[in-house]
Amino acid sequence: MTTFDNLKRDFSEGRVDRRDFIRQATAMGMAAAIPAGIVAQEARATEPKRGGLFRSAVRGGATSDSIDGAALLDTHNIMTSWTCRNNLTEVAPDGSIVGELAESWEASADAATWVFTLRNGVEFHNGKSLDADDVIFSINHHRGVDSTSGGSGAVASIDSIEADGKDKVVFNLSGGSADFPFLMADYHLTIVPDGTDAAGWESGIGTGPYILTAWEPGIRSAGTRNPNYFKEGRPYFDECETLNVGDTTARMTSLRTGEVDAMEEPELKGVDLLAEIPGLGVKEVGGTKHFTFPMHTDVAPFDNNDVRLALKYAVDREAILNTILRGHGYLGNDHPIGASQRYFAADLPIREYDPDKAKHHLKQAGLDGLTIPLHAADIYAGGMDSAIVFSESAAAAGITLEIVREPIDGYWSNVWMQKPFSVCYWGGRPTADGMFSTAYAA
Numbered sequence: 001m002t003t004f005d006n007l008k009r010d011f012s013e014g015r016v017d018r019r020d021f022i023r024q025a026t027a028m029g030m031a032a033a034i035p036a037g038i039v040a041q042e043a044r045a046t047e048p049k050r051g052g053l054f055r056s057a058v059r060g061g062a063t064s065d066s067i068d069g070a071a072l073l074d075t076h077n078i079m080t081s082w083t084c085r086n087n088l089t090e091v092a093p094d095g096s097i098v099g100e101l102a103e104s105w106e107a108s109a110d111a112a113t114w115v116f117t118l119r120n121g122v123e124f125h126n127g128k129s130l131d132a133d134d135v136i137f138s139i140n141h142h143r144g145v146d147s148t149s150g151g152s153g154a155v156a157s158i159d160s161i162e163a164d165g166k167d168k169v170v171f172n173l174s175g176g177s178a179d180f181p182f183l184m185a186d187y188h189l190t191i192v193p194d195g196t197d198a199a200g201w202e203s204g205i206g207t208g209p210y211i212l213t214a215w216e217p218g219i220r221s222a223g224t225r226n227p228n229y230f231k232e233g234r235p236y237f238d239e240c241e242t243l244n245v246g247d248t249t250a251r252m253t254s255l256r257t258g259e260v261d262a263m264e265e266p267e268l269k270g271v272d273l274l275a276e277i278p279g280l281g282v283k284e285v286g287g288t289k290h291f292t293f294p295m296h297t298d299v300a301p302f303d304n305n306d307v308r309l310a311l312k313y314a315v316d317r318e319a320i321l322n323t324i325l326r327g328h329g330y331l332g333n334d335h336p337i338g339a340s341q342r343y344f345a346a347d348l349p350i351r352e353y354d355p356d357k358a359k360h361h362l363k364q365a366g367l368d369g370l371t372i373p374l375h376a377a378d379i380y381a382g383g384m385d386s387a388i389v390f391s392e393s394a395a396a397a398g399i400t401l402e403i404v405r406e407p408i409d410g411y412w413s414n415v416w417m418q419k420p421f422s423v424c425y426w427g428g429r430p431t432a433d434g435m436f437s438t439a440y441a442a
Contacts, residue, residue: 054237057251058264060379061244062409065217068201069188070142070149073412074379075264076244078187080221083240084125085190085206088116088135089181091430095340097181101130101191101207111176116184118167122230125204125211128193132163137194151188153438179433186429186438209235218244218409246408248381255280265381268326286340288428288435290332291320291386293374296420301372306365312351313358316393323389324382336426336435343432358397369398375415376423377406383423 060074067081088102099105102116122130139161142149157180160172173180183189192206204212207230210223222241229235243260245251251263252270256277266274266282275282293315295302302308317331330339331350337343362370376387384405391401406415406422415422429435 050236051238053239053241054262055241055243055260056262056264057243057245057254057260059244059246059248059251059408060412061218061246062411062413063218064410064413066202067204067215068198069138069190069192070147070151072150072188076218076221076242079242080204080212080215081190082187082208083210083221083223083242084204084208084212085192086208087186087189087191088184090185091182095430097185097430100185101135102184105181107178107180111178111180112173114171114173114180115164116169116171118169119230120167122207123228124193124207125226126193130191130207131166131194132169133194135169135191136161136163137196138191139189141192142188149188151186151438153441154183154186154189154434156437156441157183177433179431182429182431182434183437186434210240220244246378248378267381268324268328271326271328284328286338288336288338288340288430289425290336290338290428291380291423291425292336293390294416294422294424299420301365301367301370302420304365306361307367307370310358310361310365310370310397310399311394313354313361314394314397314399315390316353317350318353319389319393320386324386336428336439337432338428341430341432353393355393355397358394358399362398369400371400371402372421373404373419374401374421374423375404375406375419377408377411377415379408379411379423380425383425387423 056079058075058079060078061076062074065071065073065077067077067084069081069085072078072081086100088100089097089105090100092098099119101119101122103119105114105116107114116135118130118132118135124130124134128134139155139158142151142155143158157173157175157177158171159174162170162172164170171180177183190206192200196205202215204215204223209226209229209231211226212221212223214220214222220241220243223239225235225238243254245254245263248265248267251260252266252274254260255263255266256274271282274280293311295308295311297303297308312334321327321329321331333345333348333350335345337345339346362368374387374391376384378384384403387401387403391403394401404419416424426435426439429438
């Protein structure tokens with residue numbers, strides 16, 4: 001093996017950063033042999049310019065995935081959907097709500113009627129101009145008593161929708177909702193042309209920044225710049241590619257070696273190593289993502305509140321925070337509203353790990369002990385380990401959690417909302433009303 005081969009190996013394994021690779025290769029007289037991608041990555045760090053290909057590695061994809069807005073479940077198909085489609089509104093980085101396809105909106109005094117005015121000159125990828133009928137069709141796609149859409153909760157308060165000309169949409173609600181514009185930013189509620197069928201949904205036709213050129217469920221998606229995009233100066237890149245990489249270590253390796261430009265959800269024990277790589281930025285910010293262990297409360301033994309309380313006292317939250325999240329988070333408190341949100345209950349005492357209280361509630365339920373399966377997978381970095389930590393802490397309370405390892409592929413179809421007790425997470429929503437409407441409204 002040549003010295004240059006050794007250098008390439010050291011770079012691929014992370015022992016040499018991009019800058020040192022280029023410097024040493026040039027000193028060897030091997031500049032012409034430096035892979036173009038490496039040079040480009042270094043150049044982007046010093047002389048940014050428009051164009052090029054942006055590659056990202058995310059998780060959450062499955063071969064059964066769809067980009068029908070009603071069927072969006074996890075990062076890979078959600079991200080693919082948003083590369084080619086838009087909503088009426090979007091949440092700004094500061095948490096406020098701003099218009100996307102809607103230019104403005106106004107409400108009646110009781111906030112039960114909302115009128116959205118659409119932007120002029122917006123076109124779908126097939127050349128059709130956006131109008132009110134497209135919005136009505138797209139939102140109605142999630143409505144109805146038989147709807148199986150994941151966005152049905154966000155539109156449950158809508159009694160009727162009507163057009164007021166080509167550029168205005170009137171929403172009549174069952175009651176006042178000050179947060180209604182936030183609900184229209186829900187990732188399920190993307191806008192497609194009126195009459196879009198199943199094949200149309202999968203084609204990716206929308207108004208978004210990229211025109212879909214490839215969609216391989218559970219594998220990858222790709223797009224090219226939309227030359228008629230309504231957001232001036234965007235998108236930044238000529239092309240985008242989103243890869244589904246379920247294994248956390250593989251995602252981190254892809255980022256470290258320059259195979260991708262960004263990744264979702266690093267393994268937290270390796271974050272410090274990523275931060276040491278020149279040209280890579282690691283920034284920790286607060287958010288609304290939270291991890292849960294949902295129970296089917298209409299199925300025994302979870303239909304007994306004392307059993308549920310026993311499990312709540314039997315989980316060592318501090319252990320999960322410290323061993324799984326490595327301190328990159330804070331303790332939840334059996335509700336989905338986080339510290340970054342307006343109505344966070346900061347004065348509500350945290351439920352502490354207490355095996356004795358757990359045993360008390362089991363006794364109240366008429367049980368001396370409890371053995372139940374807990375279905376889990378690495379649907380987030382540390383998902384399986386979270387279940388194991390839970391089982392270890394629950395054992396002290398006389399509760400045996402039998403961990404059932406499930407495949408990641410198909411988890412959201414075959415386990416979540418199918419098995420009585422499982423590992424889960426939520427990305428959260430920008431408002432309390434949005435979170436409760438989406439996940440907890442009966």
